[in-house]
Amino acid sequence: MIRKQYVLALAGVLLLMGAGGGLVPLLAQDENSDRVTVWDGVYTSAQAALGKAHFESSCSSCHEGDFSRADAFLDDWGEDELDSLFDLISTSMPASAPASLPDQTYLEIVAYLLELNGFPAGDEALVADAMSDIRVEGRDGPGTVPDFSLASVQGCLARDADGGWVVNSATAPVRTRDPAASTEEELLGMVGTALGTGVFELLYMFPTPDAYLGHKVEVKGFLILEPDPDQMNVSNVTSIAPSC
16 A cells, blocks of 8 residues: 555535545546537437426425526536436435436436426437536536535645645645545556645644645545635545655
C-alpha cells in the first residue's frame, strides 16, 4: 500500500446520493464538443409515456410533489452522468420493494423524468449501456458543481493562521457519489494531476490527519460555497503523495 486512509466523520446524512458512484469530472466545454448530454434527445417520447405509467403506478404514492422543476433536477444531478440517477432509483425504489422492477421499467422511468424536466426527446431510445456517457448539465453547457453537493478536490493539506485545516492549491471540485476514499488505482492516477488555485477550509476533521500535513491529498466532502474561503464538510482525507 502506498498510503494509509483516514475515514472521517460525515456530518449530516447522505440523502439521495446513491451507491457506488465514482468521481464525475467537471470538464471544459471546448474539450468536450462531441460529448452527449441530456439536451441531445437521448430518449423517445414513447419511452417517456411508458415511464409515466410506471411512475404513476409504482412511485407516485411516495412522490406526489412537482417533479417538473429543471433547476431542482440540475441541483441534484447536474455535472453527473445519467447512470447515477438510474442506479439510485433501480436500487432503492419503490420504497416498499426496492429493486423489484425490471431494469427496462427503471429505464423508462428515467426517460419520463427527463421529459418531465424539460429535456427534449429524440429518435433513439435510451439504453442502459449509454447512460454512463450521457452528461446531465444546464442548457448553456457545463457549470460548477452545485452548492452542498458531495465532491472531491485535490490539493496541499495545511494549517491556516488560526490552526484550522485547509487544502491549498486545490483543483476545481468534481462531483462524486461515494464519500469513502478513492480506490488505490484512482489515487495512483492522481499523482501526476496538476494542482489548481483554490482554497477550501475543512470542517469536521475527525480524526485529524496530522500525518498528512504537507501531503498532496484528496479530500471528499459536502461543498459550502462562497463563505470566503469556500468550505468542505469533510467525509474523507486520503494522501496521494508525501509532498506537493
